Amino acid sequence: MSETILKKENSVLKLIKYGALISIIIVSLLITILFVKEKNDLLSSDIKKIEENYLSLNNRTIENLVNKIYNLIELEKDFEKEDFNSEIKEEVTQAYSLILSLYNEKINQKEFSQEKFIGSIKNALRDIRFNNDGYLFLYTMDGKNIFNGEFPAIEGKNLWEHKDSKGTFLLKEMYSILKNKDETFYEWFWKEKPSDKLEYKKIGFFKRIPELNMFIGAGYYEKNLKKRTQTRILKKLNSLKLKEPEHIFIYDLKGTCLVNPKKELIGTNRYNVQSEDGKFILRDLIDFSIKNKEGFIQYNSTVKLNESLISNDKISFVKLYEDWNWMIGSGFYLEELKKRIIEKKEDLIISNKKTINEIILIAIITTFLMIIVSFYLSNIINNIFLDYKKRIDLEMNNTLEKEKLLMQQSKMATMGEMIASIAHQWKQPLNLISISNGLLKINNQEKGFSTLQEITNAIDNIDNSVHNLSQTIDDFKNFFSPNKEKVTFNILDAVEDTFKLINTQFKNNDIVIIKNIKDIELFGYKNELLQVLINILKNSKEALVENSNLLNKYIFITVENNQNKVTIKIKDNAGGVSKENLNKVFDAYFTTKEKSGGTGIGLYICKQIIETSMKGEILVSNVEYKYENENHLGAEFKIIIPINLDKDIK
Numbered sequence: 001m002s003e004t005i006l007k008k009e010n011s012v013l014k015l016i017k018y019g020a021l022i023s024i025i026i027v028s029l030l031i032t033i034l035f036v037k038e039k040n041d042l043l044s045s046d047i048k049k050i051e052e053n054y055l056s057l058n059n060r061t062i063e064n065l066v067n068k069i070y071n072l073i074e075l076e077k078d079f080e081k082e083d084f085n086s087e088i089k090e091e092v093t094q095a096y097s098l099i100l101s102l103y104n105e106k107i108n109q110k111e112f113s114q115e116k117f118i119g120s121i122k123n124a125l126r127d128i129r130f131n132n133d134g135y136l137f138l139y140t141m142d143g144k145n146i147f148n149g150e151f152p153a154i155e156g157k158n159l160w161e162h163k164d165s166k167g168t169f170l171l172k173e174m175y176s177i178l179k180n181k182d183e184t185f186y187e188w189f190w191k192e193k194p195s196d197k198l199e200y201k202k203i204g205f206f207k208r209i210p211e212l213n214m215f216i217g218a219g220y221y222e223k224n225l226k227k228r229t230q231t232r233i234l235k236k237l238n239s240l241k242l243k244e245p246e247h248i249f250i251y252d253l254k255g256t257c258l259v260n261p262k263k264e265l266i267g268t269n270r271y272n273v274q275s276e277d278g279k280f281i282l283r284d285l286i287d288f289s290i291k292n293k294e295g296f297i298q299y300n301s302t303v304k305l306n307e308s309l310i311s312n313d314k315i316s317f318v319k320l321y322e323d324w325n326w327m328i329g330s331g332f333y334l335e336e337l338k339k340r341i342i343e344k345k346e347d348l349i350i351s352n353k354k355t356i357n358e359i360i361l362i363a364i365i366t367t368f369l370m371i372i373v374s375f376y377l378s379n380i381i382n383n384i385f386l387d388y389k390k391r392i393d394l395e396m397n398n399t400l401e402k403e404k405l406l407m408q409q410s411k412m413a414t415m416g417e418m419i420a421s422i423a424h425q426w427k428q429p430l431n432l433i434s435i436s437n438g439l440l441k442i443n444n445q446e447k448g449f450s451t452l453q454e455i456t457n458a459i460d461n462i463d464n465s466v467h468n469l470s471q472t473i474d475d476f477k478n479f480f481s482p483n484k485e486k487v488t489f490n491i492l493d494a495v496e497d498t499f500k501l502i503n504t505q506f507k508n509n510d511i512v513i514i515k516n517i518k519d520i521e522l523f524g525y526k527n528e529l530l531q532v533l534i535n536i537l538k539n540s541k542e543a544l545v546e547n548s549n550l551l552n553k554y555i556f557i558t559v560e561n562n563q564n565k566v567t568i569k570i571k572d573n574a575g576g577v578s579k580e581n582l583n584k585v586f587d588a589y590f591t592t593k594e595k596s597g598g599t600g601i602g603l604y605i606c607k608q609i610i611e612t613s614m615k616g617e618i619l620v621s622n623v624e625y626k627y628e629n630e631n632h633l634g635a636e637f638k639i640i641i642p643i644n645l646d647k648d649i650k
Contacts, residue, residue: 028367062317062330080229143171164189165199183207253325289327294319311335489526498533517559524645535602543574571636576622616641
């Protein structure tokens with residue numbers, strides 16, 4: 001047993017000393033492996049994200065660029081229109097001021113003539129031009145044309161019933177508008193030249209001259225504004241500098257190149273240009289923009305912006321500018337994208353390798369430091385363990401000695417009662433010895449007083465009585481022997497040996513013992529089991545003696561076996577244990593018999609013996625039961641111990 005304990009202690013010491021070191025190395029290795037694996041997994045994930053993000057980023061870049069150009073065109077167009085409107089309003093306002101000035105100058109002259117005054121106005125306005133195609137015109141409020149800078153043939157004619165190509169009565173509508181306000185912008189359709197058959201949309205500004213009951217106006221053709229605006233925007237876009245490889249291209253829906261980074265293509269028509277695989281790429285792009293208005297499209301470009309590229313595979317974002325029938329686009333070549341992705345991958349791989357090397361280096365340094373610290377701490381723990389072991393061994397030895405002393409004290413506590421029991425058991429054999437000895441003395445004095453058989457019987461009586469006395473002494477000596485060793489014994493013999501020692505006490509107090517014991521062989525501590533049985537039976541006896549109201553006093557002893565365990569039940573009819581004390585009966589030094597000299601160690605020793613020495617359990621409870629048609633209440637002690645103590649320990 002000591003060798004096994006020593007081996008276990010050495011194993012614990014080795015575990016303390018080397019277990020932590022091995023654990024640190026294993027944990028560090030695992031953590032490093034996990035870090036490296038996670039880093040590699042992250043690298044794979046990053047590479048995949050790079051491919052996705054680069055494609056997504058390039059898509060967003062070209063889409064944003066196209067939308068910027070689209071919005072720029074919108075802004076420029078609005079700005080140009082606003083500029084035209086401001087200019088034409090300014091021209092009309094100046095003409096209005098001129099007419100009023102002439103009117104105020106002439107009206108008070110004696111020789112004032114309406115005809116001469118109108119002639120002065122015509123002369124003043126005739127040569128005024130603006131925005132190339134801008135001219136002034138003057139009408140009376142009832143529709144008569146007084147002056148027209150571009151169409152002098154209609155001067156003097158009344159156009160009240162004139163309709164434009166859209167069916168609008170222009171002069172009537174103008175009268176309705178200017179009747180309620182002094183000036184307005186207005187849109188209508190008019191010929192650009194007297195010889196034209198078609199009318200074109202015009203945008204103009206009109207201002208009423210109340211003093212003359214006339215209105216003056218001017219206008220510009222929308223198509224001319226559009227042309228001028230387009231020219232200015234295309235010039236700006238073709239001179240726009242973008243960071244390579246960003247670029248824009250614009251085509252009209254007939255295939256004419258309007259904007260392109262390759263300046264030689266500007267003005268050429270590429271509608272019928274085919275790619276290497278025979279496809280009309282520009283047609284496809286135009287059809288796509290007409291159908292979808294805007295979107296991404298992948299194709300094999302017919303224009304190569306970077307001569308170092310092998311492939312012309314390209315992704316473009318195109319958007320239709322419907323007002324002018326333009327297709328605005330921007331794109332990127334997949335080969336360039338792949339090159340950038342490969343460069344980024346290589347940077348990531350180099351960075352990842354560097355990080356992994358740093359992790360491994362840190363792990364090695366950290367592990368080395370932790371090993372040093374662990375070795376130092378394990379030595380401290382080892383010393384503490386050895387010191388603690390010495391103290392535990394000392395405390396265990398002291399505890400064992402105390403337990404032995406308590407057990408011996410428990411035995412000694414019952415010695416007085418047991419001596420009385422022994423004295424009672426000795427009375428009969430001593431009397432028998434005395435009588436037989438007297439008979440032998442008489443026969444020695446008087447020959448032939450007794451027969452030979454009577455003398456032989458007397459001698460046998462003396463021998464038997466001496467044997468009984470000797471057996472009683474042996475039983476007493478065995479019980480009080482402090483030796484502790486496991487033996488094979490029969491439970492029947494153990495119970496009988498118990499009653500040999502204390503039976504007198506039960507007879508003297510008229511206590512009936514009822515036994516139901518099976519014949520069972522045990523291997524364990526017989527002497528200690530006797531002590532437990534004596535203590536429990538003694539407790540039951542004292543409880544029965546104290547209860548003076550009982551006519552019949554019983555103690556029941558039942559022994560059964562269940563597989564590899566034995567159950568011993570001892571119950572009485574003394575009324576049981578009070579509820580508040582039921583959980584305290586096994587506590588050390590707990591007693592309800594202080595006045596009668598109770599020490600409170602008997603049942604405590606019983607619990608220690610059963611649970612510690614015999615690896616069993618002991619329980620107490622109050623039970624109600626019926627015996628010989630009478631109801632009884634009492635305490636029941638239940639002891640459960642293994643049949644073979646060695647097997648149970650294993």
